[in-house]
Amino acid sequence: MGLRSGTFQESYAQDMAIFHTRLDWGILFAFFIFLFTCPLFFSDRILTIMTMIGIAIISVHGLNILTGYCGQISIGHAGFMAVGAYTSAILTAKLGWPFWAALPSAALAAGMAGLIFGLPSLKIKGFYLIMATIAAHFIIVWFIFQLYGLTGGADGLAVPRPEIAGIVFKSKRSYFYLVMATACLATFTAQNIVRTRAGRAFVAIRDNDLAAEVMGINLWSYKLQAFFIGCVYAGVAGSLLVHYYAFASADLFPFWDSVWYLGMLIVGGMGSTAGAIFGAVSLKLLDELVTIVGPMLAAIFPAVAAQAAASLGLIARGLVIILFLIFEPRGLAHRWEMIKAYFRLWPFSHQE
Amino acid sequence: MARFRFALVASVICILAASPLVPASAEAAKTLYVGGTMALTGAYAEDTAAVLAGYEDYVKYVNETKMLAPWRKEKFPADITLEVLWRDDELKPPKALTIFEELKAKGILVFRCSGSPQALALKDRLFEDGFGAPSMATGPYLLTPPQSVFTYYPIYTDSLAAIADWFKENWKEKRKPRVAYLTADNAMGRSIVVPELEAYLKKKGYEFIGNQFVPLVPTSPPTTQLLWLKKNKVDLALGVMINPGSQPTVKEMVRLGIGPHLEYKMVFGVPAPGHTAVFAQAMGKLGDGYVCAGSFPPMDDLSTPGVKFCNDLQDKYRTGKRVTHIMYEAGVIEAMIQTEALRLAMKKLPFEKLTPRDVLEQGFYKIKELNTGDMSSTPLTYGKGDIEGADTVRVDQVQDGKVVKLGTWPCRHLYKR
Secondary structure (H helix, E strand, O other): OOOOOOOOOOOOHHHHHOOOOOHHHHHHHHHHHHHHHHHHHHHHHHHHHHHHHHHHHHHHHHHHHHHHHHOOOOOHHHHHHHHHHHHHHHHHOOOOOOOHHHHHHHHHHHHHHHHHHHHHHOOOOOHHHHHHHHHHHHHHHHHHHHHHHHHHHOEEEOOOOEEEEOOEEEOOHHHHHHHHHHHHHHHHHHHHOOOOOOHHHHHHHHHHHHHHHHHOOOOOHHHHHHHHHHHHHHHHHHHHHHHOOOOEOHHHHHHHEEEEEHHHHHOOOOOHHHHHHHHHHHHHHHHHHHHHHHHHHHHHOOOOOOOHHHHHHHHHHHHHHHHHHHHHHOHHHHHHHHHHHOOOOOOOOOOO | OOOHHHHHHHHHHHHHHHHHHHOOOOOOOEEEEEEEEEEOOOOOOOHHHHHHHHHHHHHHHHHHHHHHHHHOOOOOOOOOOOEEEEEEEOOHHHHHHHHHHHHHHHOOOOOOOOOHHHHHHHHHHOOOOOEEEEEEEHHHHHHHOOEEEEOOOOOOOHHHHHHHHHHHHHOOOOOOEEEEEEOOOOOHHHHOOHHHHHHHHOOOOOOOEEEEOOOOOOOOOHHHHHHHHOHHHHOOOEEEOOHHHHHHHHHHHHHHEEOOOOOOOEEEEEEEEHHHHHHHHHHHHHOOOOEEEEEOOOOOOOOOOHHHHHHHHHHHHHOOOOOOOOOOHHHHHHHHHHHHHHHHHHHHHHHOOOOOHHHHHHHHHHOOEEEOOOOOOOEEEEEEEEEEEOOOEEEEEEOOOOOEHHHHHEOOOOOOO
């Protein structure tokens, strides 16, 4: 805990609190004000980027619980997002359900799918589990294409804009609020889940599953719980994504997205709620940066083919992930902790 | 001091990282933008690079001459300069959305869609914001409302219907020809698996056998799928593939002795973007019999005015670095469509008052009989609810390693939702 010098916890409740000082609460309050006022001074483009980042944060939180905390590596996360997306799309577009009912149903459906595909985790782990989750992605996509009458197959499905209590979230501004509110709630929930009995069991399983089992942790139950919770997050993210596009298609959930979500976790820092946020924000911003730099480079160096300049995105992301794996495997979250530690005694310098 | 330096470096990094997010200020010069999102990374990279080159050269031509094409008399306003704006979406729908917002903030009034996933993601957004956009992907999903994404070559299902028409006209046997789909396993490839096309094939006298799917870019030869076609005695295989998919598929067909001139007779037909010109260049005589519908005239067919125009553009602006890919023509056509929409809109409204919706309603919807120099199978006509520009389908076949035009067939407009 990077608490400032002179801060003391006098009760268990204080010790367990997420926000310890008035400064923490102040920062949180300022952050909420910033979020609330964002649409006033940011363009549609930045709101779209922030909305996408918000959806990625929700999804990466789920992957963080599953992979970062419980150690069950999943590269089928985009597939689970697709389950949530299609559940929400079908319920709202075909059955006329309201969005507020479709969203939790989507989360539940994705969670159930996670339970099914999480079953192999009881027998296999590591590389073999990765293969199983990859298979999950392709099986889900196959089902989407096969259930033509329900999902629209390759044609996709037009999805209505979300409506809650008469408010239609149609504009970029209103959708930004919806996504940010959900992302904040998802972050708060994720931070609390990992502090529960289940959260501690997840960490124990990740660190040494044999030792955890010997200590009485039910691997079967907790691994499946991790899959369920992780996929619930994916379902919510998927639902928000298709309602934003107003269209559901299997192509909106490419396999590579699962890989990049894992990359976000590596860059941000596995096993840290802040890490999931750092990862999603940094890789999404990197994405935007290289999108803009690509055409600039193509203009500056006309001898270089446009594709070469444009492929910067893949190169940059890959390079960043490799650099983090080598030089900072604990991710940006760890860097952030170090920065906070550096300023803990500020303005007095201290040495480790 | 160390802390100060650290804070300074951190601030500079943050500012540099955030600087591209700040919207660019409106330009004082009278500049109109064309272009949009490009899929320069991934399976469509080669096609899109050629499209981008077409855009760039056409814009240079218009800026320099103020003409719209050598065969056209209308002129582009002399005081307005065109500029190409593009970003690579890496075939990612979320990126296409943020690119759209970024270019919109920069003042672009027209847009383009690069692939099916991006078109699906952008379709509603474009319509809501009043943007018209030509599309490199022509899935049937473009025919369902809302519609502001325009095609300049036929919808995949209509292209395949033309191949079916051609094949049936040349069918000599008394039995019904057997047809199956051998198509890419993605939204583009599966977009032909719709009841309308199957019904049309049956109506034409085909026996429909079933579907086989191949990855968009196969990582291993599709032997199983091809043997299934052989086992089921399929005469005509139809699918939507890009060249990185169709080339390895046909190579494996040849290895298995499947082809119009091999032991097991079967014809394989795809719509554009599985262009025969690209296919024949890479495969030579090995690809004999391969059919593609909805494509453009080959780049060496200088008797076609549009192709000659493309050739002249490259002579002028691309000396020593010529683009031989047929999608260069698509880039020129797209740039022509966008420029024409802007020009028509400016006839109704002054430059300063133009909005994307004006360009859609007074520009794109008003494009009638746009002569592309025969690069598209017919002159392009658009309107409200009429997003298919071309009314006939050009069908080509690889014969003796060369592209041979088999003819043109009417666009059947099969997909009705």
